[in-house]
Structures are given as structure tokens and as C-alpha cells.
Amino acid sequence: MDVSKYLGAAFLQLDDVKVNGPMRLVITDIEDGKYDRANLSFDDGTRLSCNTTGMRALARAYGTESDTWIGKEVELSVGETEIDGEMQEMILVTPISPAIPRAERPQPKPKKKPRGDMDDEIAF
Numbered sequence: 001m002d003v004s005k006y007l008g009a010a011f012l013q014l015d016d017v018k019v020n021g022p023m024r025l026v027i028t029d030i031e032d033g034k035y036d037r038a039n040l041s042f043d044d045g046t047r048l049s050c051n052t053t054g055m056r057a058l059a060r061a062y063g064t065e066s067d068t069w070i071g072k073e074v075e076l077s078v079g080e081t082e083i084d085g086e087m088q089e090m091i092l093v094t095p096i097s098p099a100i101p102r103a104e105r106p107q108p109k110p111k112k113k114p115r116g117d118m119d120d121e122i123a124f
Helices: 012-018 052-062
Strands: 024-033 036-041 047-050 073-084 084-096
Touching: 012 073, 012 084, 047 052, 047 084, 052 084
Parallel strands: none
Antiparallel strands: 024 036, 024 073, 036 047, 073 084
């Protein structure tokens, strides 16, 4: 019997990673989260509210289009980083799957510029 449906979609906490040591997981989904963070879902059913440091690491390896992150293996570990002049423990995200070469990364769709009142397509 597959018991994964009973595990819920719990968010990983710092203590989870401390107790279990470095964790290797595969990204299965990315959603918008709270506080300007993305929520990463993993193959074991857990989720992580990914901070800016983790997002930068993933974007450097796989590009800024999050669809390319699906299926990539990452390692979650505990480390420290400086925040507001103080060192704080946090969950670090390290890409394990090979990086996608820049030339092969899909480019983000360009944002449309708002059109002004005098910018119409009617020819005179």
C-alpha cells in the first residue's frame, strides 16, 4: 500500500534537515508561495519555501525559467549565511543534477510594455 497520501505536503523546517542530515531530493513542482518565495515540492512529498539564496543557486544552474527545474536533483543541508549583519542558520539548496548550459536554457517571455493613449494601431 502506498502511504504517501497520509504523509501530507509538510513544509521542511530547519530541524528536519538537521536531524536527517543532508537530504537529496528531486524537484517535482514549483508554485508561488508567500513572502515573495517559491514553494518547491519534492519526490518524497515534502515542500520547501525556498529563500532568495536557494533560488539564486537554482537559477545559476538551471536558468530562470522554473519549468527547467522539474526533475532536477538537489541537496538540502544546514548552513549559515549573513542576514542583516548577523550569521543565521538556514536550509541551503545545492544543485546536484548537471547544470543546463546557458545556450540551451529557455528564455523568459518578454514582458509586454503598457500602451499609451496615443499608441494605437490605426493608420492615418
